[in-house]
Amino acid sequence: MKLALFDVDGTLMDSQAMILASFTKAFTVTGVPLPPRSALLGVVGLSLVKAMAVLRPDDGAEHHESLAQSYKQAFWTYRTDGSFPEVPFDGALDLLRRLKARDDVLIGIATGKSQRGVRHIIDQFGLEGVFSTIQTSDDAPSKPHPGMILQAMAETGAAPQDTVMIGDALFDIEMAHAAGVKVAAVSWGFQPKAVLERAKPHAMVNDFNELEETLGSFWQDRAA
Known part of the structure:
Protein backbone atom coordinates (compact mmCIF):
# COMPACT_ATOMS: atom_id res chain seq x y z
CA MET A 1 0.00 0.00 0.00
CA GLY A 82 -12.59 34.94 11.66
CA SER A 83 -10.00 37.70 11.51
CA PHE A 84 -7.51 35.68 9.47
CA PRO A 85 -9.15 32.83 7.54
CA GLU A 86 -7.16 29.68 6.78
CA VAL A 87 -7.89 28.51 3.25
CA PRO A 88 -6.68 25.55 1.19
CA PHE A 89 -4.21 26.31 -1.57
CA ASP A 90 -5.71 26.01 -5.04
CA GLY A 91 -5.88 22.37 -6.03
CA ALA A 92 -5.22 20.93 -2.57
CA LEU A 93 -8.67 19.53 -1.86
CA ASP A 94 -9.07 18.20 -5.40
CA LEU A 95 -5.83 16.25 -5.15
CA LEU A 96 -6.74 14.83 -1.74
CA ARG A 97 -10.04 13.58 -3.14
CA ARG A 98 -8.41 12.05 -6.20
CA LEU A 99 -5.89 10.22 -4.06
CA LYS A 100 -8.63 9.11 -1.68
CA ALA A 101 -10.51 7.57 -4.61
CA ARG A 102 -7.59 5.25 -5.38
CA ASP A 103 -7.67 1.81 -3.82
CA ASP A 104 -3.86 1.55 -3.69
CA VAL A 105 -3.13 4.82 -1.81
CA LEU A 106 -3.57 5.94 1.78
CA ILE A 107 -3.33 9.59 2.82
CA GLY A 108 -1.96 10.91 6.08
CA ILE A 109 -0.93 14.07 7.86
CA ALA A 110 2.36 14.89 9.58
CA THR A 111 2.18 18.38 11.05
CA GLY A 112 3.38 20.64 13.82
CA LYS A 113 -0.25 21.57 14.45
CA SER A 114 -2.23 20.05 17.29
CA GLN A 115 -4.87 17.36 16.87
CA ARG A 116 -7.47 20.03 17.65
CA GLY A 117 -6.12 22.24 14.87
CA VAL A 118 -6.24 19.40 12.36
CA ARG A 119 -9.75 18.43 13.46
CA HIS A 120 -10.96 21.98 12.83
CA ILE A 121 -9.68 21.87 9.25
CA ILE A 122 -11.20 18.42 8.65
CA ASP A 123 -14.57 19.61 9.90
CA GLN A 124 -14.46 22.94 8.07
CA PHE A 125 -13.58 21.52 4.65
CA GLY A 126 -15.45 18.22 4.68
CA LEU A 127 -12.40 15.97 4.94
CA GLU A 128 -13.84 13.43 7.36
CA GLY A 129 -12.51 9.97 6.54
CA VAL A 130 -9.89 11.21 4.07
CA PHE A 131 -6.85 10.66 6.29
CA SER A 132 -5.85 7.18 7.41
CA THR A 133 -3.28 8.50 9.91
CA ILE A 134 -2.89 11.90 11.57
CA GLN A 135 0.42 12.64 13.29
CA THR A 136 0.73 15.95 15.14
CA SER A 137 2.81 17.74 17.75
CA ASP A 138 0.56 16.03 20.32
CA ASP A 139 1.66 12.57 19.20
CA ALA A 140 5.37 12.60 18.39
CA PRO A 141 8.58 14.60 18.84
CA SER A 142 8.82 17.80 16.82
CA LYS A 143 10.09 17.71 13.27
CA PRO A 144 12.73 16.98 12.04
CA HIS A 145 12.64 13.93 14.33
CA PRO A 146 11.33 11.02 12.17
CA GLY A 147 8.76 9.91 14.76
CA MET A 148 5.70 11.21 12.92
CA ILE A 149 6.58 9.33 9.74
CA LEU A 150 7.59 6.17 11.56
CA GLN A 151 4.33 6.15 13.51
CA ALA A 152 2.30 6.82 10.36
CA MET A 153 3.92 3.87 8.59
CA ALA A 154 3.34 1.64 11.59
CA GLU A 155 -0.34 2.62 11.73
CA THR A 156 -0.97 2.07 8.02
CA GLY A 157 1.39 -0.81 7.32
CA ALA A 158 3.13 1.16 4.56
CA ALA A 159 6.77 0.37 3.82
CA PRO A 160 9.38 3.16 3.69
CA GLN A 161 9.92 2.61 -0.03
CA ASP A 162 6.19 3.18 -0.65
CA THR A 163 5.91 6.30 1.54
CA VAL A 164 6.25 9.92 0.40
CA MET A 165 6.36 13.01 2.61
CA ILE A 166 5.05 16.25 1.08
CA GLY A 167 5.97 19.53 2.75
CA ASP A 168 7.10 23.11 2.37
CA ALA A 169 9.77 23.30 5.07
CA LEU A 170 13.35 22.28 5.64
CA PHE A 171 12.11 20.26 8.63
CA ASP A 172 9.86 18.15 6.40
CA ILE A 173 12.77 17.25 4.15
CA GLU A 174 15.07 16.45 7.06
CA MET A 175 12.36 14.37 8.74
CA ALA A 176 11.80 12.35 5.56
CA HIS A 177 15.51 11.72 5.08
CA ALA A 178 15.78 10.59 8.71
CA ALA A 179 12.85 8.20 8.22
CA GLY A 180 14.25 6.80 4.97
CA VAL A 181 11.34 7.85 2.75
CA LYS A 182 10.93 9.93 -0.40
CA VAL A 183 10.13 13.61 -0.02
CA ALA A 184 8.53 16.10 -2.41
CA ALA A 185 9.04 19.75 -1.47
CA VAL A 186 6.45 22.32 -2.58
CA SER A 187 7.48 25.76 -3.78
CA TRP A 188 4.34 27.67 -2.70
CA GLY A 189 4.87 27.46 1.06
CA PHE A 190 6.55 29.55 3.74
CA GLN A 191 10.25 28.85 3.14
CA PRO A 192 12.36 29.94 0.14
CA LYS A 193 12.82 27.45 -2.65
CA ALA A 194 16.61 27.80 -2.44
CA VAL A 195 16.57 26.73 1.21
CA LEU A 196 14.55 23.64 0.34
CA GLU A 197 16.72 22.70 -2.63
CA ARG A 198 19.87 22.76 -0.49
CA ALA A 199 18.29 20.06 1.70
CA LYS A 200 18.05 17.79 -1.38
CA PRO A 201 14.41 16.73 -1.62
CA HIS A 202 13.75 13.98 -4.14
CA ALA A 203 11.54 16.41 -6.07
CA MET A 204 10.52 20.08 -6.04
CA VAL A 205 7.00 20.77 -7.32
CA ASN A 206 5.23 23.99 -8.25
CA ASP A 207 1.55 23.03 -8.15
CA PHE A 208 -0.73 20.15 -7.14
CA ASN A 209 -0.97 18.73 -10.66
CA GLU A 210 2.81 18.47 -10.77
CA LEU A 211 2.75 16.91 -7.31
CA GLU A 212 0.30 14.24 -8.50
CA GLU A 213 2.56 13.43 -11.45
CA THR A 214 5.57 13.26 -9.13
CA LEU A 215 3.83 10.86 -6.76
CA GLY A 216 2.93 8.67 -9.72
CA SER A 217 6.54 8.72 -10.89
CA PHE A 218 7.84 7.75 -7.42
CA TRP A 219 5.43 4.87 -7.14
CA GLN A 220 5.89 3.72 -10.74
CA ASP A 221 9.65 3.60 -10.23
CA ARG A 222 9.06 1.53 -7.11
CA ALA A 223 6.79 -0.89 -8.98
CA ALA A 224 9.32 -1.26 -11.78
Whole structure:
Protein backbone atom coordinates (compact mmCIF):
# COMPACT_ATOMS: atom_id res chain seq x y z
CA MET A 1 0.00 0.00 0.00
CA LYS A 2 1.27 3.47 -0.93
CA LEU A 3 1.24 6.29 1.65
CA ALA A 4 1.23 10.04 0.92
CA LEU A 5 1.91 12.11 4.05
CA PHE A 6 1.09 15.81 3.92
CA ASP A 7 2.27 18.69 6.03
CA VAL A 8 -0.56 21.18 6.67
CA ASP A 9 0.50 24.82 7.11
CA GLY A 10 2.19 26.05 3.94
CA THR A 11 1.48 22.80 2.08
CA LEU A 12 -2.26 22.15 2.15
CA MET A 13 -3.39 25.34 3.90
CA ASP A 14 -2.54 29.01 3.36
CA SER A 15 -2.47 30.06 6.99
CA GLN A 16 0.36 32.57 6.80
CA ALA A 17 -1.67 35.62 7.89
CA MET A 18 -3.09 33.77 10.91
CA ILE A 19 0.34 32.46 11.94
CA LEU A 20 2.07 35.84 11.68
CA ALA A 21 -0.75 37.58 13.59
CA SER A 22 -0.58 34.95 16.33
CA PHE A 23 3.19 35.29 16.66
CA THR A 24 2.83 39.07 16.82
CA LYS A 25 0.24 38.85 19.57
CA ALA A 26 2.22 36.29 21.56
CA PHE A 27 5.41 38.33 21.54
CA THR A 28 3.55 41.56 22.29
CA VAL A 29 1.70 40.25 25.35
CA THR A 30 4.85 38.67 26.78
CA GLY A 31 6.82 41.88 26.27
CA VAL A 32 9.68 40.66 24.07
CA PRO A 33 10.77 41.99 20.65
CA LEU A 34 9.12 40.42 17.63
CA PRO A 35 11.61 38.52 15.41
CA PRO A 36 11.74 39.30 11.69
CA ARG A 37 9.01 37.89 9.47
CA SER A 38 11.48 35.55 7.75
CA ALA A 39 12.50 34.08 11.11
CA LEU A 40 8.87 33.53 12.12
CA LEU A 41 7.99 31.76 8.89
CA GLY A 42 11.22 29.79 9.13
CA VAL A 43 10.03 27.92 12.23
CA VAL A 44 6.56 27.02 10.94
CA GLY A 45 6.31 23.25 11.08
CA LEU A 46 8.09 22.85 14.40
CA SER A 47 6.11 22.20 17.56
CA LEU A 48 5.29 25.51 19.24
CA VAL A 49 7.63 25.18 22.21
CA LYS A 50 10.52 24.15 19.96
CA ALA A 51 9.72 27.03 17.58
CA MET A 52 9.88 29.50 20.46
CA ALA A 53 13.18 27.99 21.59
CA VAL A 54 14.62 28.55 18.11
CA LEU A 55 13.34 32.14 18.04
CA ARG A 56 14.45 32.90 21.63
CA PRO A 57 17.47 30.63 22.24
CA ASP A 58 18.70 32.57 25.28
CA ASP A 59 15.41 32.30 27.18
CA GLY A 60 14.55 29.48 29.54
CA ALA A 61 12.10 26.66 28.96
CA GLU A 62 9.47 28.36 31.12
CA HIS A 63 9.45 31.42 28.86
CA HIS A 64 9.29 29.26 25.73
CA GLU A 65 6.22 27.55 27.18
CA SER A 66 4.67 30.93 28.04
CA LEU A 67 5.18 32.18 24.49
CA ALA A 68 3.69 28.96 23.11
CA GLN A 69 0.60 29.29 25.29
CA SER A 70 0.16 32.95 24.28
CA TYR A 71 0.41 31.92 20.65
CA LYS A 72 -2.23 29.22 21.10
CA GLN A 73 -4.61 31.65 22.78
CA ALA A 74 -4.15 34.24 20.03
CA PHE A 75 -4.54 31.65 17.29
CA TRP A 76 -7.83 30.32 18.64
CA THR A 77 -9.16 33.82 19.24
CA TYR A 78 -8.44 34.79 15.64
CA ARG A 79 -9.87 31.50 14.37
CA THR A 80 -13.07 32.03 16.37
CA ASP A 81 -13.63 35.62 15.25
CA GLY A 82 -12.59 34.94 11.66
CA SER A 83 -10.00 37.70 11.51
CA PHE A 84 -7.51 35.68 9.47
CA PRO A 85 -9.15 32.83 7.54
CA GLU A 86 -7.16 29.68 6.78
CA VAL A 87 -7.89 28.51 3.25
CA PRO A 88 -6.68 25.55 1.19
CA PHE A 89 -4.21 26.31 -1.57
CA ASP A 90 -5.71 26.01 -5.04
CA GLY A 91 -5.88 22.37 -6.03
CA ALA A 92 -5.22 20.93 -2.57
CA LEU A 93 -8.67 19.53 -1.86
CA ASP A 94 -9.07 18.20 -5.40
CA LEU A 95 -5.83 16.25 -5.15
CA LEU A 96 -6.74 14.83 -1.74
CA ARG A 97 -10.04 13.58 -3.14
CA ARG A 98 -8.41 12.05 -6.20
CA LEU A 99 -5.89 10.22 -4.06
CA LYS A 100 -8.63 9.11 -1.68
CA ALA A 101 -10.51 7.57 -4.61
CA ARG A 102 -7.59 5.25 -5.38
CA ASP A 103 -7.67 1.81 -3.82
CA ASP A 104 -3.86 1.55 -3.69
CA VAL A 105 -3.13 4.82 -1.81
CA LEU A 106 -3.57 5.94 1.78
CA ILE A 107 -3.33 9.59 2.82
CA GLY A 108 -1.96 10.91 6.08
CA ILE A 109 -0.93 14.07 7.86
CA ALA A 110 2.36 14.89 9.58
CA THR A 111 2.18 18.38 11.05
CA GLY A 112 3.38 20.64 13.82
CA LYS A 113 -0.25 21.57 14.45
CA SER A 114 -2.23 20.05 17.29
CA GLN A 115 -4.87 17.36 16.87
CA ARG A 116 -7.47 20.03 17.65
CA GLY A 117 -6.12 22.24 14.87
CA VAL A 118 -6.24 19.40 12.36
CA ARG A 119 -9.75 18.43 13.46
CA HIS A 120 -10.96 21.98 12.83
CA ILE A 121 -9.68 21.87 9.25
CA ILE A 122 -11.20 18.42 8.65
CA ASP A 123 -14.57 19.61 9.90
CA GLN A 124 -14.46 22.94 8.07
CA PHE A 125 -13.58 21.52 4.65
CA GLY A 126 -15.45 18.22 4.68
CA LEU A 127 -12.40 15.97 4.94
CA GLU A 128 -13.84 13.43 7.36
CA GLY A 129 -12.51 9.97 6.54
CA VAL A 130 -9.89 11.21 4.07
CA PHE A 131 -6.85 10.66 6.29
CA SER A 132 -5.85 7.18 7.41
CA THR A 133 -3.28 8.50 9.91
CA ILE A 134 -2.89 11.90 11.57
CA GLN A 135 0.42 12.64 13.29
CA THR A 136 0.73 15.95 15.14
CA SER A 137 2.81 17.74 17.75
CA ASP A 138 0.56 16.03 20.32
CA ASP A 139 1.66 12.57 19.20
CA ALA A 140 5.37 12.60 18.39
CA PRO A 141 8.58 14.60 18.84
CA SER A 142 8.82 17.80 16.82
CA LYS A 143 10.09 17.71 13.27
CA PRO A 144 12.73 16.98 12.04
CA HIS A 145 12.64 13.93 14.33
CA PRO A 146 11.33 11.02 12.17
CA GLY A 147 8.76 9.91 14.76
CA MET A 148 5.70 11.21 12.92
CA ILE A 149 6.58 9.33 9.74
CA LEU A 150 7.59 6.17 11.56
CA GLN A 151 4.33 6.15 13.51
CA ALA A 152 2.30 6.82 10.36
CA MET A 153 3.92 3.87 8.59
CA ALA A 154 3.34 1.64 11.59
CA GLU A 155 -0.34 2.62 11.73
CA THR A 156 -0.97 2.07 8.02
CA GLY A 157 1.39 -0.81 7.32
CA ALA A 158 3.13 1.16 4.56
CA ALA A 159 6.77 0.37 3.82
CA PRO A 160 9.38 3.16 3.69
CA GLN A 161 9.92 2.61 -0.03
CA ASP A 162 6.19 3.18 -0.65
CA THR A 163 5.91 6.30 1.54
CA VAL A 164 6.25 9.92 0.40
CA MET A 165 6.36 13.01 2.61
CA ILE A 166 5.05 16.25 1.08
CA GLY A 167 5.97 19.53 2.75
CA ASP A 168 7.10 23.11 2.37
CA ALA A 169 9.77 23.30 5.07
CA LEU A 170 13.35 22.28 5.64
CA PHE A 171 12.11 20.26 8.63
CA ASP A 172 9.86 18.15 6.40
CA ILE A 173 12.77 17.25 4.15
CA GLU A 174 15.07 16.45 7.06
CA MET A 175 12.36 14.37 8.74
CA ALA A 176 11.80 12.35 5.56
CA HIS A 177 15.51 11.72 5.08
CA ALA A 178 15.78 10.59 8.71
CA ALA A 179 12.85 8.20 8.22
CA GLY A 180 14.25 6.80 4.97
CA VAL A 181 11.34 7.85 2.75
CA LYS A 182 10.93 9.93 -0.40
CA VAL A 183 10.13 13.61 -0.02
CA ALA A 184 8.53 16.10 -2.41
CA ALA A 185 9.04 19.75 -1.47
CA VAL A 186 6.45 22.32 -2.58
CA SER A 187 7.48 25.76 -3.78
CA TRP A 188 4.34 27.67 -2.70
CA GLY A 189 4.87 27.46 1.06
CA PHE A 190 6.55 29.55 3.74
CA GLN A 191 10.25 28.85 3.14
CA PRO A 192 12.36 29.94 0.14
CA LYS A 193 12.82 27.45 -2.65
CA ALA A 194 16.61 27.80 -2.44
CA VAL A 195 16.57 26.73 1.21
CA LEU A 196 14.55 23.64 0.34
CA GLU A 197 16.72 22.70 -2.63
CA ARG A 198 19.87 22.76 -0.49
CA ALA A 199 18.29 20.06 1.70
CA LYS A 200 18.05 17.79 -1.38
CA PRO A 201 14.41 16.73 -1.62
CA HIS A 202 13.75 13.98 -4.14
CA ALA A 203 11.54 16.41 -6.07
CA MET A 204 10.52 20.08 -6.04
CA VAL A 205 7.00 20.77 -7.32
CA ASN A 206 5.23 23.99 -8.25
CA ASP A 207 1.55 23.03 -8.15
CA PHE A 208 -0.73 20.15 -7.14
CA ASN A 209 -0.97 18.73 -10.66
CA GLU A 210 2.81 18.47 -10.77
CA LEU A 211 2.75 16.91 -7.31
CA GLU A 212 0.30 14.24 -8.50
CA GLU A 213 2.56 13.43 -11.45
CA THR A 214 5.57 13.26 -9.13
CA LEU A 215 3.83 10.86 -6.76
CA GLY A 216 2.93 8.67 -9.72
CA SER A 217 6.54 8.72 -10.89
CA PHE A 218 7.84 7.75 -7.42
CA TRP A 219 5.43 4.87 -7.14
CA GLN A 220 5.89 3.72 -10.74
CA ASP A 221 9.65 3.60 -10.23
CA ARG A 222 9.06 1.53 -7.11
CA ALA A 223 6.79 -0.89 -8.98
CA ALA A 224 9.32 -1.26 -11.78
